[in-house]
Amino acid sequence: MRRALPLVLLVATVTVAVTACTPAEPASTDSATAASSDGVFTLYSGRDEALVQPLIDLFEEQSGTDVEVRYGNTAELGALLLEEGDQSPAQVFLSQDAGALGALSNAGRFATLPESITAAVPAGFTSTDDSWVGVTGRARVIVYDGEALTAAEVPDSVDAFTDDAWAGRFGIAPSNASFQAFITAYRVLNGEEAADAWVAAIAANKPQIFENNGALLAAVNEGVVEAGLLNHYYWYAQAAETGAENMRAQLSFPEQGDAGAIVNVSGAGLLQTGETDADALAFIEFLVSAEAQQYFVDETFEYPLIEGVDAPADLPPLDSLVNPDLDLSDLESLEVTQELLSQYGLI
Amino acid sequence: MTLESATRGRSPRSRVGRAPAWLVGLAAVCAAAAAIPLVYLVVRSADAGLAELADTLLRPRVLTLTLNSVVLAAFVTVTCLVLGTLSAWLLTRLRLPSARAWLLVSALPLAVPSYLAAYGWLVWFPGFNGFWASWLVLSVVCTPYVTLPVAAALRGASGDLEAVARTLGRGPLGAFRAATWPRIRPAAIAGGLLVGLYALSDFGLVSMLRFQTLTWGINAAYGASFDRNQAAMLALVLVVLALVVVAGERRSRGRVVHSPGRNAPGTIRPGRALVPALGVLLIAPGLGVAVPVAGLVSRLVDAETLREIDLVRLAEAIGATLGLAVAGALVAAVLALPVAALAARYRGRLVSAIESVGFLGHALPGIVVGLSLVFFTLSVMPALYQSVVVLVFGYAVLFMPKAIGTMRGGIAAVPGSLLDVSRMLGLSPLAVWWRVTAPLALPSVGIGALLVAISVMKELPATLLLRPTGISTLATELWNRTTVFEFGAAAPYAAALVLLAAVPAVILSGIRGVAKEEV
Numbered sequence: 001m002r003r004a005l006p007l008v009l010l011v012a013t014v015t016v017a018v019t020a021c022t023p024a025e026p027a028s029t030d031s032a033t034a035a036s037s038d039g040v041f042t043l044y045s046g047r048d049e050a051l052v053q054p055l056i057d058l059f060e061e062q063s064g065t066d067v068e069v070r071y072g073n074t075a076e077l078g079a080l081l082l083e084e085g086d087q088s089p090a091q092v093f094l095s096q097d098a099g100a101l102g103a104l105s106n107a108g109r110f111a112t113l114p115e116s117i118t119a120a121v122p123a124g125f126t127s128t129d130d131s132w133v134g135v136t137g138r139a140r141v142i143v144y145d146g147e148a149l150t151a152a153e154v155p156d157s158v159d160a161f162t163d164d165a166w167a168g169r170f171g172i173a174p175s176n177a178s179f180q181a182f183i184t185a186y187r188v189l190n191g192e193e194a195a196d197a198w199v200a201a202i203a204a205n206k207p208q209i210f211e212n213n214g215a216l217l218a219a220v221n222e223g224v225v226e227a228g229l230l231n232h233y234y235w236y237a238q239a240a241e242t243g244a245e246n247m248r249a250q251l252s253f254p255e256q257g258d259a260g261a262i263v264n265v266s267g268a269g270l271l272q273t274g275e276t277d278a279d280a281l282a283f284i285e286f287l288v289s290a291e292a293q294q295y296f297v298d299e300t301f302e303y304p305l306i307e308g309v310d311a312p313a314d315l316p317p318l319d320s321l322v323n324p325d326l327d328l329s330d331l332e333s334l335e336v337t338q339e340l341l342s343q344y345g346l347i
Numbered sequence: 348m349t350l351e352s353a354t355r356g357r358s359p360r361s362r363v364g365r366a367p368a369w370l371v372g373l374a375a376v377c378a379a380a381a382a383i384p385l386v387y388l389v390v391r392s393a394d395a396g397l398a399e400l401a402d403t404l405l406r407p408r409v410l411t412l413t414l415n416s417v418v419l420a421a422f423v424t425v426t427c428l429v430l431g432t433l434s435a436w437l438l439t440r441l442r443l444p445s446a447r448a449w450l451l452v453s454a455l456p457l458a459v460p461s462y463l464a465a466y467g468w469l470v471w472f473p474g475f476n477g478f479w480a481s482w483l484v485l486s487v488v489c490t491p492y493v494t495l496p497v498a499a500a501l502r503g504a505s506g507d508l509e510a511v512a513r514t515l516g517r518g519p520l521g522a523f524r525a526a527t528w529p530r531i532r533p534a535a536i537a538g539g540l541l542v543g544l545y546a547l548s549d550f551g552l553v554s555m556l557r558f559q560t561l562t563w564g565i566n567a568a569y570g571a572s573f574d575r576n577q578a579a580m581l582a583l584v585l586v587v588l589a590l591v592v593v594a595g596e597r598r599s600r601g602r603v604v605h606s607p608g609r610n611a612p613g614t615i616r617p618g619r620a621l622v623p624a625l626g627v628l629l630i631a632p633g634l635g636v637a638v639p640v641a642g643l644v645s646r647l648v649d650a651e652t653l654r655e656i657d658l659v660r661l662a663e664a665i666g667a668t669l670g671l672a673v674a675g676a677l678v679a680a681v682l683a684l685p686v687a688a689l690a691a692r693y694r695g696r697l698v699s700a701i702e703s704v705g706f707l708g709h710a711l712p713g714i715v716v717g718l719s720l721v722f723f724t725l726s727v728m729p730a731l732y733q734s735v736v737v738l739v740f741g742y743a744v745l746f747m748p749k750a751i752g753t754m755r756g757g758i759a760a761v762p763g764s765l766l767d768v769s770r771m772l773g774l775s776p777l778a779v780w781w782r783v784t785a786p787l788a789l790p791s792v793g794i795g796a797l798l799v800a801i802s803v804m805k806e807l808p809a810t811l812l813l814r815p816t817g818i819s820t821l822a823t824e825l826w827n828r829t830t831v832f833e834f835g836a837a838a839p840y841a842a843a844l845v846l847l848a849a850v851p852a853v854i855l856s857g858i859r860g861v862a863k864e865e866v
Contacts, residue, residue: 042816049827050836070816071827075570076714080812082575083721087729089816103573175567211554211563214830222473241835338572342408347567 036278040066041091043283044081046074046100047266055295059286065279074100075177081271082107091274092283094135094266099177099334101267105131111275113284120288121305124322125265132269135287136296137303139253139263139321140182143220143235144227146250154252158186158229158260162201171208171216171228174346178213178231178264184337185326186259196340203344221249229260232315236301253316256323263303263321366693367776371701374685378704381682381744384711385586385704387719391579403580409564413584416560419481419553420546420592426486427542430630431493432535436523437624438494439501440509441617447857449628450498454856456635457491457798458848460805460822462551463841464488466829467639469555470646476557484556485546487635492545493538494631495855496753496794500534500760501527510614533759536600537752541798543592544709544748547585551807561585562712569714582715589710593703640845647838656839660824665843668804668820671735672851675742675803676796680754683747683795687754688780702751709748713808716745720813738813745809746802750795757791758784797851804848821847 045052049071056067070090072080078100081088095101104110110131118130126134144154155161161170173179187195208225210216216228217238232251239247254260268287274280286292293304301312311318341347392400403409434453443449456464464484468475512522550562561581568578617624683705690702708716720741724732731737761784769779807822814823821844828837 048830068816071823072811073570073830075566075573076808076811078573079569079575079578079714079718080721082573083718084725087725087732089733099571100573175563175571177571180571209557209559211557211566215555215557218469219473224474334572342406345408345411347408347564347571 036276037065037282038277039064039279040068041274041277041280041283042068042070042089043092043094043280044070044072044077044090045094046072046077046096047094051300052094054299055292058291058295059283063279063282063286065282067283078103081109085109086272088271088273091271091277091280092268093271094268094287095132096266097177097181098134098265098267099181101127101132101269102334104269104271105129109271110269111272113270114281117281117285117288124326125263125305126267132267133284133288134265134267134305136266136293136300137263137305137318138178138266139232139303139315140178140260141230141232141235142227142252142254142260143217143230143249144252145220145223145225146248147223148226151250151252154227156252156255157258158182158254159198159258161207161227162198162205164205166205166227168206168208169226170205171210171219171225172202172346173210173213173216173229174341176212179229180334180337180341181264182229182260182262183341184333185262185323187333187337187340189259189323189325192336199340199344199346203346207346209346217249221247223248231264233301236312253321256320257325261321262323262326263318265305266302366689366695366698370685370689371697374689374701374705377682377685377747378701380740381706381708381747382704383723383744384582384716384719385707387722388579388583388586388715390722391576392583395576395580399576400580403577404584409561409581409584412559412561412564412581413588415478415558416547416562416585417588419478419485419558419560420543420588422482423485423489423546424539424543426482427490427493428535428539430486430627431490431538432497432531434490434494434628434631435497435501435531436527437628438498441615441620441624443617443621443624449625450856451853452632453494453498453628454491454852455632455849456488457801457852457855458845459488459636459639460551460807460844460848461485461488461549462555462807463643463825463845464635464639465552465555467642470642471638478558480556481553481558483634484639485549485552487631488552489542489545490631490635491852492541492798493535496534496538496756497531499790499794500531500756533600534756536596537756540592540596540706541709541749541752543596544589544706547588547592547710548712550712550714561588565712565715575718578715582711585710585712586707589707590703592710593706594699597699597702643838643841647835660819661839661843664819664821664824664840665847667818668822668844668847671739671742671810671820672800672803674735674739675746676800678739679743679747679750679799680792680796682743683750683754684792686747687751687795688758688784690751691755691758702755705751706748708744709746711745713745713806713810714812716741717809717812720744720809733813733815735815735818738810738815741809741813742799742803742806745806746799749798749802750792753791753795753798754788757788757794760791761787794855797855800851801848801855804844 043056053069056069059065060067070077074096077093078095081090081093081104084090093101093104105127113130113133115130118126118133121134125137126132142154142158160166183195183199186198208219210219213230213234217230217234219225220228221238235247235249235251268284270280270284288306290306290309293306293309296302297304297309297312301315303311303315303318338347437443438446438450438453461484468480468484508526509522512526513519517525548562550566553560553563554566561584565578565581568574568581686701686705689698720737721732724737765783766779769783770776774782804820805822807826810820810823811826814820819827821840825837825840825844828840
């Protein structure tokens with residue numbers, strides 16, 4: 001036994017090395033051969049379990065399909081799907097933002113969705129090439145500390161934050177996808193020169209930098225920072241936890257036409273690996289059904305994207321936020337936006 | 348002749364001879380596991396091309412992030428070294444009331460994940476952010492990495508020499524430097540190395556406390572631009588920083604100095620110094636455990652989502668966390684052992700290279716290590732993709748440095764004279780290893796494994812990427828709930844996580860560094 005330990009280690013290592021070098025069987029080809037439904041598919045969800053699982057349970061109950069769900073944050077799952085390529089075990093990706101869907105679409109990871117699904121959502125809230133479909137809308141808003149400011153004191157345009165009066169008093173989350181979509185919108189609506197000037201002025205106006213929207217909202221709600229640029233539904237999620245009447249932070253919608261008033265979408269795409277998977281497709285169809293859209297309205301306070309389902313009661317109607325001069329497909333020039341933000345040291 | 352050189356004279360012959368080929372080979376294979384992320388990063392960076400690499404790295408923003416990472420890691424490391432060494436000295440040299448309890452309390456910050464600590468602080472001080480906030484919280488949660496090994500080394504080292512130095516006219520600090528510091532230096536510096544690497548790789552804490560480091564840049568590259576190549580280039584900068592840190596540690600740790608001596612703990616009566624001494628001992632557990640945990644509890648009281656706890660689900664998460672922690676600790680210990688054995692006894696370029704590579708995983712954020720293993724598994728053994736095997740292997744890659752650091756110290760501390768005697772009595776080198784070195788170094792193997800187990804329990808980003816679909820750990824369940832502001836629903840998981848991680852931390856506080864006293 002004296003020599004046993006090193007020997008065991010050596011054998012183990014060699015075994016691992018040999019196993020590693022043995023060509024493994026190609027990944028499951030089930031989805032390619034099965035013409036349609038096999039009663040199960042895998043979903044990568046960049047949206048939270050607490051919000052999405054009840055909806056999935058409902059779908060499973062109605063369709064008899066077994067949905068294997070992998071939860072993660074949208075960015076990580078997006079990176080994961082890019083890394084997995086055509087070996088991905090997933091058939092559907094449900095994303096928190098359009099940016100991740102665009103990146104996967106550009107990498108050729110999505111199969112084209114049928115017209116019956118994409119036509120349900122009006123143009124401007126979905127992909128232009130039917131590679132993914134918008135599921136819910138979230139408005140960009142100005143969040144403010146209700147104890148420090150009155151509603152009247154809150155600017156109705158994001159341009160106000162370049163003013164010296166706001167120096168150091170507002171927060172942004174510039175590495176966040178929704179903030180970057182807003183900057184792109186600013187570029188599209190007001191031109192590159194104006195966008196450059198706005199970013200330069202904002203960067204010089206000592207904004208407080210947050211890593212994500214949740215942290216920004218928490219800071220405003222605690223009175224650490226007076227105002228910030230946010231997505232509307234974060235406020236409702238926090239209010240559901242602490243009670244709306246206890247919320248110190250309040251929301252204000254910028255006036256129509258302002259670049260700060262755009263609507264971002266969450267969405268879903270059918271991955272190449274699920275191209276022929278009827279169950280996966282049925283789930284995406286379910287996401288844009290009246291039932292699922294109503295669920296998002298009731299549970300996450302997001303804007304429904306199909307006709308016939310009304311927006312959450314307290315919110316301004318989606319029409320009032322839609323900018324006729326802006327198409328979401330214009331927001332693809334993300335790289336230019338990031339170059340701009342990094343030029344002024346914001347990302 | 349100074350006191351130091353006098354004791355050096357009695358130290359064993361240093362073994363700088365050639366390392367046996369089998370050990371070098373075995374260590375190289377084990378270190379290769381830790382090199383997987385490096386290979387991945389090089390592949391991804393090569394995808395981008397040299398021009399983009401230069402373009403990315405020369406951005407002023409990247410320079411700022413790098414500088415922030417370096418300064419934060421340096422400040423945290425020095426703070427932990429000073430506070431940890433001081434705490435360890437107080438714990439072992441003073442006659443404290445209920446000394447064992449104080450040692451245990453000193454280990455507790457290990458059980459609090461850095462992101463939870465940051466969150467707890469924000470509950471009390473919402474405006475708490477920036478460099479100094481990150482420095483403070485990171486320092487207090489990392490201090491046990493220095494306190495525990497140094498306390499273990501001090502218990503092994505005799506206090507007599509310090510007293511001798513005092514009688515020879517040295518002041519307390521001078522006596523400490525001359526008689527005690529050489530004995531604990533390797534342990535302290537090795538602990539400092541773990542702290543430094545952790546501070547470089549941490550993302551959860553700095554993102555909450557809003558101090559922008561390289562890990563922030565890496566996450567932004569994944570999250571907003573979906574640019575894996577850019578993320579890889581930034582991660583390469585971290586790799587370079589880690590190599591510098593590891594090389595620095597190798598230069599400064601020196602060799603273990605042995606002296607036969609009585610183990611005489613707690614010889615100094617603290618007297619009026621008791622209160623300030625206890626005050627120092629309370630810094631890390633107070634700021635790293637009490638403040639954040641109290642914050643979490645107070646948030647829990649306000650929460651409306653404190654619905655009925657799903658006990659089955661909680662139990663499943665505890666079971667999964669425990670199982671993964673044990674498996675991860677075992678695999679990491681097995682992989683670390685040959686590297687530690689090699690690094691403890693031999694020097695040379697090859698040995699240094701193997702050791703350095705072994706430490707890399709710890710300097711990289713979990714998301715990078717996770718993606719590198721996705722890449723590796725799918726290209727080499729896709730059948731194992733999203734299996735527990737790969738997840739456990741991922742933990743080993745991430746955390747084997749914790750085991751290497753402690754085991755190396757334990758093996759190096761086995762007196763060389765014993766090995767010489769064993770050889771003279773006719774034992775083969777392998778037999779000496781098995782019958783002399785291994786049993787004596789066993790406690791350090793245990794410490795290494797426990798450190799890994801604690802880290803596995805707290806790990807989040809790599810777990811999210813590598814876990815089999817449907818498996819949840821306490822950390823992922825916690826993440827699940829905090830992202831939707833359900834702090835009330837998250838609380839049981841946070842509590843279970845801290846309690847579970849406290850178990851190995853408590854065991855750790857009681858293990859001696861080397862089973863020397865029995866020699």
